[in-house]
Amino acid sequence: xxxxxxxxxxxxxxxxxxxxxxxxxxxxxxxxxxxxxxxxxxxxxxxxxxxxxxxxxxxxxxxxxxxxxxxxxxxxxxxxxxxxxxxxxxxxxxxxxxxxxxxxxxxxxxxxxxxxxxxxxxxxxxxxxxxxxxxxxxxxxxxxxxxxxxxxxxxxxxxxxxxxxxxxxxxxxxxxxxxxxxxxxxxxxxxxxxxxxxxxxxxxxxxxxxxxxxxxxxxxxxxxxxxxxxxxxxxxxxxxxxxxxxxxxxxxxxxxxxxxxxxxxxxxxxxxxxxxxxxxxxxxxxxxxxxxxxxxxxxxxxxxxxxxxxxxxxxxxxxxxxxxxxxxxxxxxxxxxxxxxxxxxxxxxxxxxxxxxxxxxxxxxxxxxxxxxxxxxxxxxxxxxxxxxxxxxxxxxxxxxxxxxxxxxxxxxxxxxxxxxxxxxxxxxxxxxxxxxxxxxxxxxxxxxxxxxxxxxxxxxxxxxxxxxxxxxxxxxxxxxxxxxxxxxxxxxxxxx
Amino acid sequence: xxxxxxxxxxxxxxxxxxxxxxxxxxxxxxxxxxxxxxxxxxxxxxxxxxxxxxxxxxxxxxxxxxxxxxxxxxxxxxxxxxxxxxxxxxxxxxxxxxxxxxxxxxxxxxxxxxxxxxxxxxxxxxxxxxxxxxxxxxxxxxxxxxxxxxxxxxxxxxxxxxxxxxxxxxxxxxxxxxxxxxxxxxxxxxxxxxxxxxxxxxxxxxxxxxxxxxxxxxxxxxxxxxxxxxxxxxxxxxxxxxxxxxxxxxxxxxxxxxxxxxxxxxxxxxxxxxxxxxxxxxxxxxxxxxxxxxxxxxxxxxxxxxxxxxxxxxxxxxxxxxxxxxxxxxxxxxxxxxxxxxxxxxxxxxxxxxxxxxxxxxxxxxxxxxxxxxxxxxxxxxxxxxxxxxxxxxxxxxxxxxxxxxxxxxxxxxxx
Numbered sequence: 022x023x024x025x026x027x028x029x030x031x032x033x034x035x036x037x038x039x040x041x042x043x044x045x046x047x048x049x050x051x052x053x054x055x056x057x058x059x060x061x062x063x064x065x066x067x068x069x070x071x072x073x074x075x076x077x078x079x080x081x082x083x084x085x086x087x088x089x090x091x092x093x094x095x096x097x098x099x100x101x102x103x104x105x106x107x108x109x110x111x112x113x114x115x116x117x118x119x120x121x122x123x124x125x126x127x128x129x130x131x132x133x134x135x136x137x138x139x140x141x142x143x144x145x146x147x148x149x150x151x152x153x154x155x156x157x158x159x160x161x162x163x164x165x166x167x168x169x170x171x172x173x174x175x176x177x178x179x180x181x182x183x184x185x186x187x188x189x190x191x192x193x194x195x196x197x198x199x200x201x202x203x204x205x206x207x208x209x210x211x212x213x214x215x216x217x218x219x220x221x222x223x224x225x226x227x228x229x230x231x232x233x234x235x236x237x238x239x240x241x242x243x244x245x246x247x248x249x250x251x252x253x254x255x256x257x258x259x260x261x262x263x264x265x266x267x268x269x270x271x272x273x274x275x276x277x278x279x280x281x282x283x284x285x286x287x288x289x290x291x292x293x294x295x296x297x298x299x300x301x302x303x304x305x306x307x308x309x310x311x312x313x314x315x316x317x318x319x320x321x322x323x324x325x326x327x328x329x330x331x332x333x334x335x336x337x338x339x340x341x342x343x344x345x346x347x348x349x350x351x352x353x354x355x356x357x358x359x360x361x362x363x364x365x366x367x368x369x370x371x372x373x374x375x376x377x378x379x380x381x382x383x384x385x386x387x388x389x390x391x392x393x394x395x396x397x398x399x400x401x402x403x404x405x406x407x408x409x410x411x412x413x414x415x416x417x418x419x420x421x422x423x424x425x426x427x428x429x430x431x432x433x434x435x436x437x438x439x440x441x442x443x444x445x446x447x448x449x450x451x452x453x454x455x456x457x458x459x460x461x462x463x464x465x466x467x468x469x470x471x472x473x474x475x476x477x478x479x480x481x482x483x484x485x486x487x488x489x490x491x492x493x494x495x496x497x498x499x500x501x502x503x504x505x506x507x508x509x510x511x512x513x514x515x516x517x518x
Numbered sequence: 519x520x521x522x523x524x525x526x527x528x529x530x531x532x533x534x535x536x537x538x539x540x541x542x543x544x545x546x547x548x549x550x551x552x553x554x555x556x557x558x559x560x561x562x563x564x565x566x567x568x569x570x571x572x573x574x575x576x577x578x579x580x581x582x583x584x585x586x587x588x589x590x591x592x593x594x595x596x597x598x599x600x601x602x603x604x605x606x607x608x609x610x611x612x613x614x615x616x617x618x619x620x621x622x623x624x625x626x627x628x629x630x631x632x633x634x635x636x637x638x639x640x641x642x643x644x645x646x647x648x649x650x651x652x653x654x655x656x657x658x659x660x661x662x663x664x665x666x667x668x669x670x671x672x673x674x675x676x677x678x679x680x681x682x683x684x685x686x687x688x689x690x691x692x693x694x695x696x697x698x699x700x701x702x703x704x705x706x707x708x709x710x711x712x713x714x715x716x717x718x719x720x721x722x723x724x725x726x727x728x729x730x731x732x733x734x735x736x737x738x739x740x741x742x743x744x745x746x747x748x749x750x751x752x753x754x755x756x757x758x759x760x761x762x763x764x765x766x767x768x769x770x771x772x773x774x775x776x777x778x779x780x781x782x783x784x785x786x787x788x789x790x791x792x793x794x795x796x797x798x799x800x801x802x803x804x805x806x807x808x809x810x811x812x813x814x815x816x817x818x819x820x821x822x823x824x825x826x827x828x829x830x831x832x833x834x835x836x837x838x839x840x841x842x843x844x845x846x847x848x849x850x851x852x853x854x855x856x857x858x859x860x861x862x863x864x865x866x867x868x869x870x871x872x873x874x875x876x877x878x879x880x881x882x883x884x885x886x887x888x889x890x891x892x893x894x895x896x897x898x899x900x901x902x903x904x905x906x907x908x909x910x911x912x913x914x915x916x917x918x919x920x921x922x923x924x925x926x927x928x929x930x931x932x933x934x
Contacts (some may be wrong), residue, residue, distance in 0.1 A: 150803040151810075181804055237607075358924050361931045377917075378643065378836030380607040387921040397932045410800050417843060420897040428900060429925060477846030477897045506804065510811040 072173065074223035076212055079489030083107045085120040086469060089129035094136040094443035094458035098436035104134055106465040109488035114459045127483075133474050135439055136459050137192025137213075137466030137486065139446035140412050141324070141371050142351050142405035146196055146219070147172055149180030150409060151505075160199035161206065165243055165250055166263045168231070169308035170206030172198045176219040181503040182409040187213050187492050189413035190468040190481035193224060195450055200234035200326040201242050203250065203259045207312055208232055208324065210450050214486055215502040228451045230348070231316045233260065235327035235336060236382045257335060264343040267313035273304045274314075322348040322451050324371075328382035330358035337366055349449040351405060354386040357393035360400055369401035369449045370394035373411065374421040391419075391441060392426025392433060403445045415442050420475035435475050465489075538563050538576045539908065541887070544584035546570065547856070547894065549591050549864035550878040554856060560589060562885040565908035569881055582903075588894045590859055591877055592653025592886030592906060594866035595838040596830030597750070597776060597796060600655050601641040601675070601683075602633055603835050614835075619664035627717060627731040629691055629739045631670030633659035639681045643836055645915035648677040650839035651888040651901035654685065656870055658692050658750065658776075660833070667699040667710055668692075668717070671739070674870050676886075678906035688870045690774070691743045694752040695762065696808045711761065718744065718769055744769050748871065750796070752776040752832070754808040756783035763791050774869055777801075777832065779809035782816045785823035794826040794869045799848035817861075818852030828866035829858075846895035859894055884908075 084106045091102040093114060103118040104111065120126050147159035158175035161167040176196055186194065192213050198205035208230030211222040235256065244251030250259050280301040288294055315321035323340070327333045327350045340347050349369035350356065354377060356363060356370035363370055372394065377386025387393075395402035404419045406412035423438040447457025456464040465488030472479045484492040501507060539562040546558040548570070559574035560567060568576075599614040606612055613636035620626045634657045647655070654676050659669040674688035695710050703709040717731050721741045732740060743749050751762045754777045766773035775781060778795040781788060788795060799817045804810045820827050829845050831838065845858045853861075867877025876884040885908035892899035904911040 150805045151807055152805050153807075185803060357921070357928070360928055375837055375840065378605060381605050384605060385920055387917045389921050389925070393921075393925065393928060396928055409803055409805070413800075413802075414847070417847075417897050421843075424898045424900065429921070475898055477843055477895060478850045480850055506810070509804075510813075 072171075072220065072223075074225045075218070075220040076214070076216075076223055076225055077221075078109045078487035079214070079491065081106070081109050081465070081485075081488035081490070083112075083121050083124035084465075084485070084488065084490075085118060085124050085126045086129045086134055086467070087118075087126055089132045089134040089469065090473075091134045091459065092436045092439040092474070093460065094439055095460065096437050096440055096444075098434070102134075104459055104467060106467065106485065106488045109465050111459055111461055111463045111465055111467075113461055127469070129469055131472070132482065133470040133472060133479070134459070135190070135468050135470065135474055136443040136457055137468055137484065138190045138415050138442045139450065139457060140186070140191055140194040140406050140415060141349060141403055141446050141449050142407045143186075143194045143196055143412055144199065144407065145182040145186065145194065145409060145412070146176030146178065146180045147198070148409075149177045150182055159197075160201035162201040162242060165203045165239055165259050166309065167198075167202050167206050168204045168263065168310070168312035170198060171209065171229075172196045172206060172232075173209035173219055173223065176209065176211070176222075178216050178219055178222060179503045179505045181501065181506050182412070183213055183215065184502040185409070186412045187484055188481060188494075190416065190470070190474075190484055191412055192466040192468070192484065192486050193447075193450070193452070193456060194412070195230055195324075197230060197232045197324065200232070200238045203234060203239045203256055204263055204313070205232040205234060207321065210452065212486055214491060224452065226452075226455070229315070229321050230324045230450070231312060231321045233323065233325045233336075235325060235332040236329060237380055238326070253332070257339065260339055261342070263309070264313055264317070264339075264345075267310040267317065268343065270304070270307055270310035271314045271317070277301055277303050317343060317345045319346065322449070324349050324351055324449075326351045328352050328354050329385075330355040332382075333359060334362060337362065337368070348451070349401075349403060352383070352407070353394070354383050354390060357387060357390045358385075360394050361397045363394065364397040364399045364401070367399070367401075369403045369445060371403040371405040371446075371449060372422075373405070373407070374418040374425075388421065388425040389429055391422035392429065392431055395426070395433070395437075395441070396431060401445050401448065402441045403449055404441045405446075416470075416474040416479065417477055420477070423475060435473070438475070538568075538579035539885075539905065539910070540574060540576050540579040540581045541584050541589060541889065542574075542581060543586060544589035544889065545586055546879055547588060547590045547859050547863075548879040549860045550880050552880070557586065560879060560887070562887070562905065562908045565885055567879060567881055567883045567885050567887075570879055582889075584889055587902070588890040588892070588899075589879065590651070590888050590890065590894045591863040591879055591883075592888055592904065593651050593842060593862045594828055594830075594877075595647050595652035595655035595677070596828075596841045597658040597672075597832065598655045598830075598835040598838045599633065599657060599660065600643045600647055600677070600835050600838060601637045601639060602657055604638070604641055604643065606836070615660035615662035615665050616670055617662045617665040625730055625733055625736075626666050627668050627713075627740075628666070628670060628736055629668060629732065629743070630735045631659065632672070632689070633657050633670060634673040634675060634684050634689075637675055637683060639679050639683055642916040643838075644677050644679060645911075646836075646917055647839050648904055648906065648911055649901060649913045649915055649918075651842060651890070651894075651904060652839055653677055653886040653888070653904065653906045654876070655838060656688065656690070661694045661699065661702070663701075665702070667694045667702045668714075669694055674872060676906060678909065678911065685870075685872055685876075688872055690748040690750050690870065691740075692750045692752070695758055696753055696755060696777075697806060698808070707758070711765070714765065743771055746770055746772055748772045748774060750774045750776050754779040754806070754812075756780040756811065758808070760784050760787055763787065763793050766793075767791070776830065777809075778820075779812040779816065781825070782813065782819040783811055785820050785825055788820070789824040792826075794828070794865070795820055796828050796830045796869070798831055799829060799844045799851070800831075814847070814851040815853075817848035817858070821853050821857050821861075826865050826869065828861045828869055842895060843897055846897065849895060855895065 086104045091099040105113040161170045197208040210224040210227035349371045353370040426433045444457045447453035467485040469483040546555045604611040616631045657672040669692040674685040675683035776796040802814045864877040867873045887905045
């Protein structure tokens with residue numbers, strides 16, 4: 022099955038971007054800013070963040086995973102190591118850890134343990150299975166700039182793809198709008214737990230993403246209709262006007278806040294109150310510009326679907342013009358041509374291992390792209406899926422890319438390549454302070470694999486989210502998690518296992 | 519390794535004259551009843567496998583020490599449009615589907631359309647695919663908007679770069695069925711069966727050309743398939759698969775099921791009727807109402823029931839090389855590894871009528887061979903050397919040229 026965006030601009034698209042602040046962590050700072058407990062939604066107004074997370078960690082038992090090969094996600098490997106999870110958090114990683122009273126002890130001899138995998142680019146829920154017209158909710162292609170649209174408002178939590186991704190070890194994922202528009206809207210980061218509402222999946226404190234798109238998709242779709250953008254010139258003009266408008270909007274709000282402060286000062290100060298004075302009126306809210314202001318303020322991570330090296334360089338200049346940070350270029354099949362430029366600017370390359378050629382801007386794909394993106398100092402390679410199939414085996418994508426890099430002469434260990442699936446992805450999403458590695462204090466998002474996760478034969482055996490066992494291959498759910506699949510095919514029918 | 523490369527260079531340099539090649543000490547996955555043979559030699563002569571055994575020798579042969587590594591037959595790249603579709607989304611660079619845009623009553627059915635005639639042996643996709651161990655593919659016409667669910671004919675091609683690449687005896691007709699094709703059959707899959715019946719009727723009875731589905735040539739071609747020809751039906755829903763098998767039986771067609779997401783449900787019927795299935799082992803999601811029962815052990819269940827299977831991705835020609843990974847996933851979900859290797863080699867050849875000449879490592883078979891760095895199905899292995907018709911393929915592609923250009927650049931800028 023092809024990645025979603027590869028099927029053409031008409032139905033599906035590429036991903037959404039993440040926030041800029043977090044991205045800066047990729048290149049310049051060892052750690053990104055910790056998300057606040059409740060994400061502030063970037064608004065020019067003082068409205069509190071709406072659509073808050075209602076996610077609650079499942080009840081969990083203290084768990085000691087003992088005697089495994091551990092890839093910590095920080096670039097380290099521990100042989101015959103232990104991971105202790107207490108109260109939903111990693112309490113210790115090392116050797117010869119002792120189990121607290123009442124802890125469940127898992128003998129993981131011969132097993133491999135990694136952080137839960139993170140996909141920065143998914144359309145699960147917005148382009149769910151089954152792929153029917155009624156479910157096509159990822160691209161608001163009525164205007165090239167729909168920064169006001171939020172992917173989270175279209176996520177269908179009953180998409181069976183979430184459970185399939187969980188069985189592939191994915192514990193966190195960003196759902197992005199498609200790439201049909203220049204600016205598609207906001208993305209949302211989810212915990213991969215089954216829930217009836219998306220709010221109950223929403224990753225607490227994770228910043229939202231902003232999805233932008235370069236190249237063929239926007240210009241192709243709108244150009245064919247005889248409207249802007251019709252060319253790559255029009256694409257860039259479109260981003261620039263949208264951000265220029267947002268700057269003016271931000272100025273309006275800044276002016277209002279100054280006047281309001283002045284007014285309040287006057288009213289509260291000593292002396293006689295001016296009974297006639299009226300407070301200034303706030304500007305009318307513009308949801309489109311609010312999103313872009315959020316990106317410029319660093320509250321929203323910017324994620325840009327962009328294939329070609331030359332276009333990525335233009336987007337870096339765009340970010341400079343308007344003062345935002347790009348978290349990651351997504352797909353980025355030509356990242357290998359400018360890996361040094363990406364690293365210098367603290368931008369991750371979120372990539373497939375081998376998709377190419379489905380369109381002109383993907384014609385120069387190479388299988389060493391991730392390895393070369395990773396090569397410079399501060400290089401930030403991220404394995405992404407953009408696909409309901411690919412998200413189920415991100416570990417195999419990393420294995421292919423690692424293998425090609427090693428064949429080329431680069432020194433890439435399994436413990437290093439594991440960062441492409443965990444820590445680097447967490448950085449691009451701005452959540453690396455709370456998940457993405459096996460380090461004390463982080464969320465208990467952990468996968469036990471039945472073998473080397475860089476093998477095609479490896480399967481996730483047990484998956485923990487915030488310390489709770491949410492998937493156990495030895496005791497698979499007898500009923501599907503998704504309401505949609507309930508009462509259709511029996512999961513236990515004719516099993517080959 | 520260095521000696522391997524050196525000897526391969528010799529082979530490449532002298533490719534005008536077929537030279538004997540002796541591969542020594544390999545783990546030979548024969549994909550035949552002989553199974554897997556360790557520490558075994560394979561002698562290639564005149565483009566074919568001359569002998570398989572231990573202690574073989576040949577004067578003047580290029581000798582390659584396999585050092586115990588795996589040697590398999592060249593793998594099947596699946597159904598594809600390699601060499602027919604250079605850039606999928608560019609109209610001028612994609613010849614995969616016939617799309618006349620006329621309604622059925624305007625004689626839109628063109629079974630005489632043969633997509634293999636559009637094959638470009640110089641396509642950059644050809645080397646990209648073959649250096650990954652895939653030595654042949656079956657070109658299958660696509661169905662596009664304004665085309666027909668009877669897509670036309672295709673055939674197997676060897677990927678060694680020859681212009682005349684079609685493999686004799688492999689030509690097949692391709693028919694796509696199911697809900698995704700409803701817009702091409704007046705809104706109902708029931709009309710797909712109806713139109714197929716009409717085509718049979720037209721072919722077998724004298725009818726006026728006025729308002730016929732097919733031209734006289736089309737009827738002639740269609741008629742050949744009614745006389746025991748191979749027709750590949752892309753169909754996913756279990757009920758539709760059974761209906762397809764029964765229609766094929768009724769009209770003397772030799773059916774092959776492609777897609778087959780719910781084939782496991784009717785595995786016994788397929789085994790009984792000896793109908794093979796070409797499936798994507800990764801298709802486990804209910805991505806349409808035709809494949810609600812899709813699951814990861816489809817391959818394992820079909821194999822266990824005795825159905826001959828092979829693997830393919832669908833509509834992914836540029837990355838057809840990924841089929842090897844999909845086979846590995848079939849193994850991870852219960853299919854025996856040797857069976858999965860055989861599925862991608864001998865079984866695929868048998869399904870397309872090529873088993874007598876290729877797909878196995880046995881004397882007399884075409885010397886399409888791959889020497890692997892490790893497990894032939896694992897993602898951490900790569901093809902170290904590929905031979906097609908006994909000739910060592912130059913292990914280069916446009917992608918590797920691009921890689922090397924920018925790897926050099928990056929080495930320079932990052933070493934400063």
